[in-house]
Amino acid sequence: MAKTRVIFIGSQNLGGLLDDGETMKNHMLSNAIEKHVDIVTRIDVRNRPKRYYYLLKLLLNLLFFRDSKIVMSSSPMVADSLLKVMKMLKWIGNNIYYWVIGGTFGKLIQEGKVEKTKYLDLHKIIVEGVSMKAQLEEAGFQNSMVLPNMKTIDYLPVLKEKNKKPIKFVFLSRVMPQKGVNYIIDAAHSLVESGINDFIVDIYGRIDPSYETELHSKIKEDKNVEYKGFLMLNEKNGYDTLASYDVMLFPTYWHGEGFPGIIIDAFVAGLPVIASNWNLNTSLIKDNSNGVIIPVHDVSALAEAMKNVISGKTNINLMSKNAQKEAMRYDVNNVITNDLLRDLEIIN
Incomplete structure (x- = not known):
C-alpha cells in the first residue's frame, strides 16, 4: 500500500x-x-x-x-x-x-x-x-x-478564587497598538484617575519593533501596568502563571485577526476575556457568560468593564468555570x- x-x-x-x-x-x-x-x-x-x-x-x-x-x-x-x-x-x-x-x-x-x-x-x-x-x-x-x-489541551489548571484584591488583568499577544495595547494602558490610567487603584495589568508578548519605544514611554512611571516579557504556554507552568490572573484583556482591532487562539488559552486557564466586538471574537466569547464584549475602539467601555470586575459587579468566578468548560471544545x-x-x- x-x-x-x-x-x-x-x-x-x-x-x-x-x-x-x-x-x-x-x-x-x-x-x-x-x-x-x-x-x-x-x-x-x-x-x-x-x-x-x-x-x-x-x-x-x-x-x-x-x-x-x-x-x-x-x-x-x-x-x-x-x-x-x-x-x-x-x-x-x-x-x-x-x-x-x-x-x-x-x-x-x-x-x-x-x-x-x-x-x-x-x-x-x-x-x-x-x-x-x-x-x-x-x-x-x-x-x-x-x-x-x-x-x-492536555492540562487544565486548578481554578482559583477570583475575588481577591488587587484584581489581576493580563494581556497576552503580539504587543502593538492594533491589538489594543494603548487602549488597555489608557483605560488603566482612566481608572487610576477616578480613584481606583486596586488592580494591576501585566502585558506579555513579542513587542512590535516600531512600538517598543512608545510602549516603554507610556508605562515608564506606571505603577499599575507592567511589561513582563514572554509567557510560553507549551509547558504546564506557563498555564499555571496565566491561571494566576483574573481576567484577560483583548480589545483588538488588528486587520488580520481571525479566530484568536489566545482566547482559547485564556479559557484553558479559566480566564474570562474582555474583548472587542471584532472579527471572530464573538464566535468564542458569549457575552456575560465566559467574557464581556465591548465596542471596538472604545476606551471608556473597556474601563467600565474593568471597573465592574474590580467592584465585583461582574461575577468572574462563574465566568471562569464557564470559560474552562468551553475550552475543551477546541482541543x-x-x-x-x-x-x-x-x-x-x-x-x-
Missing part, C-alpha cells in the same frame, strides 16, 4: 521559539496531522536563514512525490506565492488544501485583491468562522468549510480526527 504523504507549508519557526499565534497553530496542526498519516514533510516559510533550503526541499517534494497532499496554512499573501509555484509545476488543485490563517481572506476575495481563480479548484479551503465561509460562497466558492481554531484531538481527515480525503 502506498504511503500517505502530506507536505505541510506554513510559518513554523522550526528550532526556534513558538512566539506568535500563527507559528503555534502550525506547529500544533502539523503534529496533529502527523498522528494520522505516514509522512509529514514540513516546509517552514518563516525560517529566513534556511529559506533556500526549504525552497529546494519544497521543489524536490513537489517534483518527486506528486501523490502528496499539500496543506498550506498561511496568510493569503504567502498562499498566493505558493500557488504560483505549484501552477508552474503543473500541480492540480484537488490535492491542495488551504488552511486559512487570519480573518481577511474572504474580504480580500470580495474586493478583488486576491485572484480567486487560483483558489476555486483547490480541494478544500478551511476557514475559522461562518462569516468568512459566507463571504466565499457569495464570491462563488463551493469548496470551503468551517473548522474552529484549536489548541493542544485539537477533538477537531483533527481520522473521520475528519477521511472526509477531507487527506487519508483513505
Whole structure:
C-alpha cells in the first residue's frame, strides 16, 4: 500500500521559539496531522536563514512525490506565492488544501485583491468562522468549510478564587497598538484617575519593533501596568502563571485577526476575556457568560468593564468555570480526527 504523504507549508519557526499565534497553530496542526498519516514533510516559510533550503526541499517534494497532499496554512499573501509555484509545476488543485490563517481572506476575495481563480479548484479551503465561509460562497466558492481554531489541551489548571484584591488583568499577544495595547494602558490610567487603584495589568508578548519605544514611554512611571516579557504556554507552568490572573484583556482591532487562539488559552486557564466586538471574537466569547464584549475602539467601555470586575459587579468566578468548560471544545484531538481527515480525503 502506498504511503500517505502530506507536505505541510506554513510559518513554523522550526528550532526556534513558538512566539506568535500563527507559528503555534502550525506547529500544533502539523503534529496533529502527523498522528494520522505516514509522512509529514514540513516546509517552514518563516525560517529566513534556511529559506533556500526549504525552497529546494519544497521543489524536490513537489517534483518527486506528486501523490502528496499539500496543506498550506498561511496568510493569503504567502498562499498566493505558493500557488504560483505549484501552477508552474503543473500541480492540480484537488490535492491542495488551504488552511486559512487570519480573518481577511474572504474580504480580500470580495474586493478583488486576491485572484480567486487560483483558489476555486483547490480541494478544500478551511476557514475559522461562518462569516468568512459566507463571504466565499457569495464570491462563488463551493469548496470551503468551517473548522474552529484549536489548541493542544492536555492540562487544565486548578481554578482559583477570583475575588481577591488587587484584581489581576493580563494581556497576552503580539504587543502593538492594533491589538489594543494603548487602549488597555489608557483605560488603566482612566481608572487610576477616578480613584481606583486596586488592580494591576501585566502585558506579555513579542513587542512590535516600531512600538517598543512608545510602549516603554507610556508605562515608564506606571505603577499599575507592567511589561513582563514572554509567557510560553507549551509547558504546564506557563498555564499555571496565566491561571494566576483574573481576567484577560483583548480589545483588538488588528486587520488580520481571525479566530484568536489566545482566547482559547485564556479559557484553558479559566480566564474570562474582555474583548472587542471584532472579527471572530464573538464566535468564542458569549457575552456575560465566559467574557464581556465591548465596542471596538472604545476606551471608556473597556474601563467600565474593568471597573465592574474590580467592584465585583461582574461575577468572574462563574465566568471562569464557564470559560474552562468551553475550552475543551477546541482541543485539537477533538477537531483533527481520522473521520475528519477521511472526509477531507487527506487519508483513505
